[in-house]
Amino acid sequence: MGKLEGKVAFITGAARGQGRSHAIRLAQEGADIIAVDICKQIDSVAYPMSTPEDLAETVSEVEALDRRIVAAEADVRDRDGLQAAFDAGVAQLGGVDIVLGNAGIAPMGVNVLPNEWDDVVAVNLTGVYNTVEVAKQALIERGGGAIVLTSSTAGINGIGGSQPGGLGYTASKHGVVGLMRSYANSLAEHSIRVNTVHPTGVNTPMVVNDVMQEFLQNDPSLSNAMANALPVPMVEAVDISNAILWLVSDDARYVTGVTLPVDAGFTNKK
Ligand SMILES: NC(=O)c1ccc[n+]([C@@H]2O[C@H](COP(=O)([O-])OP(=O)(O)OC[C@H]3O[C@@H](n4cnc5c(N)ncnc54)[C@H](O)[C@@H]3O)[C@@H](O)[C@H]2O)c1
Numbered sequence: 001m002g003k004l005e006g007k008v009a010f011i012t013g014a015a016r017g018q019g020r021s022h023a024i025r026l027a028q029e030g031a032d033i034i035a036v037d038i039c040k041q042i043d044s045v046a047y048p049m050s051t052p053e054d055l056a057e058t059v060s061e062v063e064a065l066d067r068r069i070v071a072a073e074a075d076v077r078d079r080d081g082l083q084a085a086f087d088a089g090v091a092q093l094g095g096v097d098i099v100l101g102n103a104g105i106a107p108m109g110v111n112v113l114p115n116e117w118d119d120v121v122a123v124n125l126t127g128v129y130n131t132v133e134v135a136k137q138a139l140i141e142r143g144g145g146a147i148v149l150t151s152s153t154a155g156i157n158g159i160g161g162s163q164p165g166g167l168g169y170t171a172s173k174h175g176v177v178g179l180m181r182s183y184a185n186s187l188a189e190h191s192i193r194v195n196t197v198h199p200t201g202v203n204t205p206m207v208v209n210d211v212m213q214e215f216l217q218n219d220p221s222l223s224n225a226m227a228n229a230l231p232v233p234m235v236e237a238v239d240i241s242n243a244i245l246w247l248v249s250d251d252a253r254y255v256t257g258v259t260l261p262v263d264a265g266f267t268n269k270k
Pocket of ligand 1: 012013014015016017018019036037038039040049050074075076077102103104105106123127150151152153198199200201202203204205206207
């Protein structure tokens with residue numbers, strides 16, 4: 001029997017990368033999935049974002065595990081659209097137990113694009129706030145649950161550089177920690193646990209693309225600053241999924257208010 005039999009997980013940014021990996025890993029443990037993703041480009045993001053075909057692939061991979069999945073294109077910045085997608089999932093799957101605020105953008109490159117700061121804060125911070133807000137009441141009605149918000153090593157260390165997208169990324173990922181700590185306190189009486197994960201570089205299309213590689217190679221101090229302590233250049237999406245699986249399972253039933261690095265020793269490094 002899986003660790004999440006009978007549970008339902010709401011996952012943002014589920015079309016590809018870590019979000020897809022979380023959907024699959026949680027489904028392997030018995031969870032049904034409510035998946036949302038924007039599936040289109042945001043102009044300040046220079047690398048290609050997800051497509052409807054990506055979200056369809058997540059659906060077929062979860063269904064191949066014999067789990068149910070309700071997927072919708074929704075933008076975490078649009079509270080009403082996100083609420084509608086969430087409500088449709090809950091109506092079909094009967095409730096929600098797990099919320100993963102995973103959707104994010106990294107508008108960084110050698111060329112600064114308009115609206116980088118505004119967009120990254122809107123998606124990575126306000127979008128995470130919206131995600132918890134749309135799901136909070138349903139978790140309370142369920143009698144408890146677990147929320148994991150995806151921050152970053154940039155939510156612990158000051159590695160934002162000096163351009164608006166990088167500064168906004170780091171500020172938003174620190175902001176997510178403030179949200180997590182506040183929600184962990186306010187939702188504890190409802191038996192809802194709230195934690196953050198802090199990945200180092202992860203092998204996903206967000207960083208494995210020409211724009212990000214050019215950006216990192218353009219500034220050797222940045223690529224040195226990005227090196228992990230353990231001899232691994234990047235971790236895999238499933239490494240984050242496994243940490244999240246632990247956080248949302250009963251194995252972590254008294255773990256709340258925690259910032260969990262999955263970072264190959266990055267944040268502990270001098
Ligand atoms: N990849 C890394 O190195 C790394 C490291 C630390 C933290 N993170 C964080 O992990 C999370 C997942 O990123 P990933 O590595 O899987 O990247 P990714 O780009 O592959 O996946 C992110 C997903 O979020 C979706 N998304 C973006 N904006 C959205 C919006 N407004 N509404 C709904 N969906 C939206 C994208 O379409 C995409 O499918 C992000 O929050 C990211 O900041 C990534």
